Amino acid sequence: MKTAICFDLDGTITKQEILPLIAREIDLHDEISVLTDATIRGLIPFQKSFRLRCRLLDAVPVSRVRQIVENTVLNTDIVEFINENPENCFVVSGNLDIWIEPLLEKIKCRHYVSNAIMENDKLISISKVLDKSTAIEELRDKFERIIVVGEGMNDVPMFELADIGIAYGGVHFPNSTVIQLSRYVVFDGVALCKLLKTLL
């Protein structure tokens, strides 16, 4: 059976949430962390929260953001799994293409992300915030079975459409709704990869 595995990026493949890391640059780490946490728990809608956080973070030059993103700690077990199964794996992230490009180059698989426009090293506007369900809808035609891995409220649209959901609490305890839509709940990268191998 042809299986696609869709991974959330922030807090799933990365061991740190990316936006709070960027926020350190402008001394807004705690504030952005609060927003990020509330968004994962579903207290603020993702689209609005994400646009707001980007607006706050656009003071940081894009080149500096990319440096920070490049140094984000990754879960090496998950990255290794993706690199071993590049045809099956996808990154599905609400984060901006112009920011996370260095990570996508390291992870080396196809991806669905949000799009932004930049000019002179500055984020000008967000052209599209990814609705994660569109990724699953597109993959439906090419794969017989879709597995999704994530933990936050913005993962819910892809969990609703997936065949197998895995709530992964690598950084945060997974959102309750994500758990309700999951078949498995896992907290350890090695255990996650072993589980994925039994499902592939």
Place this chain on the structure above:
Amino acid sequence: MQTVKNVIIGAAGIGSRLGMNMPKCLIYVAGRRIIEYQLELLKNIENIRIVVGYKEEEVIEVVSKLRSDVVFVRNPQYAFTSTMQSICLAVNGLNEPFVMIDGDTIIDQESFNSFLGKCNNTPIIGITKSTTEDAVFVSTENNEHGDLIVTEFQRQEPKEYEWTGICYINQEHLIDKNMFVFKSLERFLPIRAEIIDCLEIDTQQDLSNANRRINSSLMFNFKKA
């Protein structure tokens, strides 16, 4: 050498006979939760899957802090399904033999280790001295090699031994239906038996007995809280 790689714990049920408004695996016995005794027992087992249902988030929160690499398998239909169906959810995709344990059972380390030592690709049923009247009793005999074997499960006539809910089997020994696990195992009898010293907590009486036994007895090699 440790040959058992996989253990599945069934912890989805309500435990209504105990009536403590809490999943049985989280109940404290002699100062520690039942699941703590089990995870201590299983510390050398590579893969642990726990089926959760009733108050699943409480179980997941407590257990993930005790051991982070547990895989939780959800059974949202826990109120209407059997232990067998819960275990079948966890077995899905697991092409290796596994040991199955109920989430309400406290097991003596030494006798469990000896049980694990016997697990070598042929099924084994864990039995224990009968203590209750409504148990699933087993008829046993010694085969030509002198091994203890289970020849029958039955609930009518009390026997010396009862089933513990513990067994070493693989996927083919189960049927994904709302029925008792022993009914499915019956199809494969006779099956080798191993005696395991353990306590199942079904009722308040069982809980008092377990508290007393662990607090006072040297039989159980449990670290007290």
